[in-house]
Every structure is written in structure tokens, then in C-alpha cells.
Amino acid sequence: MNILQRQPVWLTTLVSFAFLVIGWQLLVTLGGYQKFILPGPLDVWRQMQIVAADGRLLRHSLITISEIIPGLLIGCLVAAPLGYLLAKSPLAERLISPYLIASQAIPIIAIAPLLTIWISSVYWSRVAVAALVVFFPILINMVVGLRSVPAELYELMHVLKADNGQIFRKLEFPAALPVFLAGLKIGATLAVIGALVGEFVQPQSRGLGFLLITARQSFKTDLVFVILVTLAVIALSLYGLVALLEKQVLRWKLQK
Amino acid sequence: MSSPFLTAVNISHTFHDLPVLENISLEIQSGDFVALVGPSGVGKSTLLRILAGLLRPSSGEIHMADGSRQEPIGLVFQRDNLMPWRTVAENIRLPLELMGMNGREANGRVQAMINLVGLAGFEQRYPAQLSGGMAQRVALARALVHEPLFLLLDEPFGALDALTRERMGLELLRIWEAMPVTVLLVTHSINEAVFLADEVLVMGSRRPNTKRPATITHRIPTGLPRPRDLAMERTAVFQDCVTAVRAAIESGV
Ligand SMILES: Nc1ncnc2c1ncn2[C@@H]1O[C@H](COP(=O)(O)OP(=O)(O)O)[C@@H](O)[C@H]1O
Ligand SMILES: [Mg+2]
Numbered sequence A: 001m002n003i004l005q006r007q008p009v010w011l012t013t014l015v016s017f018a019f020l021v022i023g024w025q026l027l028v029t030l031g032g033y034q035k036f037i038l039p040g041p042l043d044v045w046r047q048m049q050i051v052a053a054d055g056r057l058l059r060h061s062l063i064t065i066s067e068i069i070p071g072l073l074i075g076c077l078v079a080a081p082l083g084y085l086l087a088k089s090p091l092a093e094r095l096i097s098p099y100l101i102a103s104q105a106i107p108i109i110a111i112a113p114l115l116t117i118w119i120s121s122v123y124w125s126r127v128a129v130a131a132l133v134v135f136f137p138i139l140i141n142m143v144v145g146l147r148s149v150p151a152e153l154y155e156l157m158h159v160l161k162a163d164n165g166q167i168f169r170k171l172e173f174p175a176a177l178p179v180f181l182a183g184l185k186i187g188a189t190l191a192v193i194g195a196l197v198g199e200f201v202q203p204q205s206r207g208l209g210f211l212l213i214t215a216r217q218s219f220k221t222d223l224v225f226v227i228l229v230t231l232a233v234i235a236l237s238l239y240g241l242v243a244l245l246e247k248q249v250l251r252w253k254l255q256k
Numbered sequence B: 001m002s003s004p005f006l007t008a009v010n011i012s013h014t015f016h017d018l019p020v021l022e023n024i025s026l027e028i029q030s031g032d033f034v035a036l037v038g039p040s041g042v043g044k045s046t047l048l049r050i051l052a053g054l055l056r057p058s059s060g061e062i063h064m065a066d067g068s069r070q071e072p073i074g075l076v077f078q079r080d081n082l083m084p085w086r087t088v089a090e091n092i093r094l095p096l097e098l099m100g101m102n103g104r105e106a107n108g109r110v111q112a113m114i115n116l117v118g119l120a121g122f123e124q125r126y127p128a129q130l131s132g133g134m135a136q137r138v139a140l141a142r143a144l145v146h147e148p149l150f151l152l153l154d155e156p157f158g159a160l161d162a163l164t165r166e167r168m169g170l171e172l173l174r175i176w177e178a179m180p181v182t183v184l185l186v187t188h189s190i191n192e193a194v195f196l197a198d199e200v201l202v203m204g205s206r207r208p209n210t211k212r213p214a215t216i217t218h219r220i221p222t223g224l225p226r227p228r229d230l231a232m233e234r235t236a237v238f239q240d241c242v243t244a245v246r247a248a249i250e251s252g253v
Helices: A007-032 A041-053 A056-087 A092-102 A108-120 A122-147 A151-159 A162-199 A208-217 A223-248 B044-051 B088-100 B105-116 B132-144 B162-178 B190-194 B230-234 B236-250
Strands: B006-015 B018-028 B031-037 B057-064 B074-076 B150-154 B182-186 B199-204 B213-221
Touching: A007 A041, A007 A122, A041 A056, A041 A223, A056 A092, A056 A162, A056 A208, A056 A223, A092 B150, A092 B230, A108 A122, A122 A162, A122 A208, A151 B044, A151 B074, A151 B182, A162 A208, A162 B088, A223 B236, B006 B044, B006 B150, B018 B213, B031 B044, B031 B190, B044 B132, B044 B150, B044 B190, B074 B132, B088 B105, B105 B132, B132 B150, B132 B162, B162 B182, B162 B190, B182 B190, B190 B236, B199 B236, B213 B236, B230 B236
Parallel strands: B031 B182, B031 B199, B074 B150, B150 B182
Antiparallel strands: B006 B018, B006 B057, B199 B213
16 A cells, blocks of 8 residues: 555556456456456447547537536526525525526436526537536635625725625635636536436437447447446546646745 | 824724724824734624724714825734635735735835835745734735824734744734824733723723623723833833723723
């Protein structure tokens, strides 16, 4: 354990990944599973090369990504101002928050069909599902971030005769940013789930969700695995991007 | 005598159903150093917030010398003073930024304050990298960088160890003597109040067995000469004054 802990992260990740793949292959070989029940890593690798070569993987991935990113952005654009309103106005909080919390009790998979009824565009209904999933964690983190601003700093801004714009730019925004970015990291991975749910409900002929459904219907389980891996890579990349942004913006947090 | 810097007339304040301040009247002369003492929870911070214009009293009035009401004041709290995402220099520059002062003039003033409070070399540090005493120096520098006429300090050294606290008190005096600023210091240390101030205001209740609502029960001039030094703490004048303030606090509760 100690030896592993002293190694760089990429190395430990590589080692654990190697163990996972070997264990997986062993399970398939020893268990004697058929390919359509549990394909081995080699089957998946071969299938990945096929769909990569014929361009299907990239095409459907780009479509799904083009739903994830706007979903994430729209979710933020709606949640952040609403979070600001809830944090600043006790009345708004009392009026709105019961519904927000109640809405979280309904699984997204139950709301998504409604959205496809209301939004006729296949693309935008999927974006809407992604945005909806992202919305809540961003909202909560926005509220928590703003609530964490010490009363003393507000009082300081008031005695210095700061106007509301200055209070937002110089106090609230930077103070809430760390918590907001933490919410954005969660939101980035949730947006992937949201887009996929949107594609399941509205699977017309494109996107990784569509590909997944057709792969399952034709028992191409190795292709299902390729898509799962691709989705994981997309989610991890988005998470990494936000983490990188966080590192840039919050340099003050990294000092000793 | 010229008109006082600040006059408070019959200030009373009630939080919801809790009467905290009752009929407080006080006068502070321009350039004075006034300390406010009293048991915790008596309403010192509430009175300071009212005088700072942060809280509107339930009743009563505050008059200030011509124009001083519009001037931004200086304010230091016991903790949570600094913005953790700003460096020392950036924290101190905040009041100037809010006034729209930028560039060389702002930099010059910030650097002068940094030198005055002895933080040269720490300009680029973040608050998390500072000791408690250094953080309060930054807060003090920020409170003075825009050259306010009125400096309000709410237990600014309350979280510091005794030695640091004593040194900060001396520095505060040195700075106050160099600047035309009127100071109101809230503290729970009687020694600190007597050592630093011209006059000690004691808060307490006139009613038996309760500290609320509170008023100013005593005003005790310290009578110590200036400039002050630590040796004065051993003089009879100092000791008598400390005894008087302590008796005033005890009789008030
Ligand atoms: N914003 C507030 N709302 C309600 N009660 C308050 C508020 N601020 C202070 N109090 C109450 O007023 C009393 C005086 O508080 P404070 O002025 O902070 O005392 P001190 O600074 O002397 O310790 C306390 O009982 C406190 O609980
Ligand atoms: Mg207090």
C-alpha cells in the first residue's frame, strides 16, 4: 500500500486499469461466457476499432457532445441567477424552494417524456433534459456559495459605500465561485447522463444513446461496451476541463 | 469649543422583542480615541453598527460634523475581515477601487499603508498564509488606506495572543497619532481600553440583575499623558483608572 501511495497518480491509475482489464478477461475466459452476454476486453477493443474506422463512433459522439455542452450551459444560465435570487430574497426562497425540492423527488426519466411532448425538436428536447439534470446541483451550490459570504464582508462593502454592482463583482461573485465550480463539476458529469436519458426517450436515429439502443437490440454487446467506455471518457474529460478551469481561477486556494 | 465630531442623542434599539440599547447619548470630539467596554452581549457591537451607519436604531438620532456622514469610514472586526481570494496588497486596495481610484496614486497609497503597518515583503501573500496578527494588520491598513475621518474597531485584537495584542495596540496608537482620525474601539480588555484611549465608555444596564437594555453608565477619562508607553501601565494613574473601570462594569450589571 505504502509503495503504491508514493507513486504518481498516472502510474497507480494505469496499474489499477491493467488489473481491471486482466480480471475482466479472466472472468470471461474462466466463466466461458458467450460474447453477447459478456464480451472480453479484446472483443470490445476490436469493435471499437471497427466503429472508429467507419466513422460511426465519432459521428454519434459529436452529436451527444453537442447536446451535453448546451445542456450544461443552459442549466447554469438558468440555475445561477435563480440561485442568486433565492440566496438574496427570503421571500423568493419561501415561495419557490418547496417546489424545487419536490421536483427533485421525481426521477428525470419520468419527466423526460413530458419534455419531448412540449418540445417538438428532437435536438432541443434532449438538450432540455440535460439542462434539467444539471440545474439542481448548480442551483444548490450557487445558494450555498452565496450564503457562505461572511456578514462582516457585506458590512465592510456597505461602509465603503459600494453599490450593488460592486458588491456582486468584488464580493459575491469571487466568494461564491469555489462552491459554484464544485457544482459545475458535478453538473458536467450529470449533463452526460441527462443527454443520454434524452436520447433514450427520443432516440430518432442519432447520438450515442441511439447507437446503444440499436446495439442492444441486435445483441452487439461488445458495441454496448464501446459506447459505455466512450461515455465515461466524455464525462471524465468534461470533469477534467472544469477541474482545470478551477485550478486556473482558484489559484489563491492552492497556496500553502 | 468647536462642535463635536459625533453626537448621538437618545439612541434606543430593539431586535424583534429584545430591547438591547436604551437612551444612549454620547459625544465624541474630533481626533479623540474613545474605548467602549462592557460585558459580552451587552450591545457594544450593536452600538458600533449603529454609529457606523450599518444599522438604523429603533429611535434616536446621530449627528456628525459637516460632511463626515458621507465619507466612507474605516472598519475592523475581530475576524473574517479579509477577502481570501485577494492578496495582502489587493485587500488593502479595495476601498480605493470602490472609490474609483486606480493606477499609480492607488499603488502609492497601498504601499505607504503596507509600510506603515509593517507588512513590507508580504504584499503578494494570501490571507491563508498570514498569522492572526498579520491578518489584523492588513485589516487595519485597509481600514485606513482611504484616509477616513472615523475608524471603528470591534474587538480587533480579541483573537490575538497577549504579546501580539500589546504590540498591535502600540502600533495602532502610533498610526492614530500620525493621522487625523477619530477612533472608537470596542474591547473586552480593560487594560487595553485604559492604555489606548482618552476616554473609556462603560456599557451596562441601570436595572438590577439584567444587562438589557443597556446604556452608557459611566464615562471615565483616563488622564494619561501622550505619547503612551508600556511603562505607564505601572503608574498609579493607570492602575486607579483600571480599578475605576472595573468597578463601573461590575456595578452596571
Ligand atoms: N442581528 C441581530 N438580531 C437579533 N439579535 C441580535 C442581533 N445582533 C445582536 N443581537 C443581540 O443583541 C444583544 C447584543 O449583542 P452585541 O451587540 O453583539 O453584544 P456585544 O457586542 O456587546 O457582545 C445580544 O443579546 C445579541 O444576541
Ligand atoms: Mg460584539
